[in-house]
Amino acid sequence: MHTTFRQRLQKGELLCGIFVTLGIPECGEILAASGFDWICIDTEHAPLSPIHVQRILQGTAGRCTSLVRIASASEVAVKQALDTGASGIIVPLVNSPEDARRVVNWARYAPEGSRGVGLARAHGYGKNFTKYMQRANLETVVVVQAEQREAVERIKEIADVPGLDAVFIGPYDLSASLGYPGEVDHPEVTRAIKRIFAACRDAGKATGVFGINASAVRPFIQQGFTLVAAGVDAMVMGTAAANLCAEMKQ
Ligand code: 3PY
Ligand code: MG
Numbered sequence: 001m002h003t004t005f006r007q008r009l010q011k012g013e014l015l016c017g018i019f020v021t022l023g024i025p026e027c028g029e030i031l032a033a034s035g036f037d038w039i040c041i042d043t044e045h046a047p048l049s050p051i052h053v054q055r056i057l058q059g060t061a062g063r064c065t066s067l068v069r070i071a072s073a074s075e076v077a078v079k080q081a082l083d084t085g086a087s088g089i090i091v092p093l094v095n096s097p098e099d100a101r102r103v104v105n106w107a108r109y110a111p112e113g114s115r116g117v118g119l120a121r122a123h124g125y126g127k128n129f130t131k132y133m134q135r136a137n138l139e140t141v142v143v144v145q146a147e148q149r150e151a152v153e154r155i156k157e158i159a160d161v162p163g164l165d166a167v168f169i170g171p172y173d174l175s176a177s178l179g180y181p182g183e184v185d186h187p188e189v190t191r192a193i194k195r196i197f198a199a200c201r202d203a204g205k206a207t208g209v210f211g212i213n214a215s216a217v218r219p220f221i222q223q224g225f226t227l228v229a230a231g232v233d234a235m236v237m238g239t240a241a242a243n244l245c246a247e248m249k250q
Pocket of ligand 1 (some may be wrong): 145147169170171172173174210
């Protein structure tokens, strides 16, 4: 039987991803063919609507896992993201175990939670309804972001929330919340990141992190972070294009 992304996360496998912000299916198609284990379709900072999310997912044709970063912790955003057929959600700015429990609840069908029941792409537009309903609670990945001072202070309680699969650190928001916007390597930020990692390790949960490129995430991989995303589609294209152009003009 095939191993699901959630099982790979639970086993502590390194899962390499990238952020998607451009609302075109070709982004999903190209990145899925580039070897990534997962993509994060970002509806928090990018102007992506549910239909963009669905088109990007269709572009991947299931060749890599898609997690949707929803815009904020809302029940509607959770169900719309999961109903497109995404494998899971990443929820930004979760600062308390109460918030984390609420998110898990919205993402799991009864009796484990209260996810609304629809007939959408995830359910094969109705055709695979029973099959999807049987597997969804087992396979859906729920990730919350720890990226503010309050989350660091309550990280043990957050990491212990049952049904939560991973905590994903947003170093940029975290640096701002600690008073050093953009200084992701500031010693206070590093200390907070270490504290989050230790709490997740003790709770048996995976820890994730974002960095702008491979060099930024390498130290985290060496420390044992497993849900790791490097770069953003638009930045990758911009950098590659600028390098290509400079090379041509040399
Ligand atoms: C942050 O750094 O704040 C993020 O959310 C990155 O994903
Ligand atoms: Mg953030």
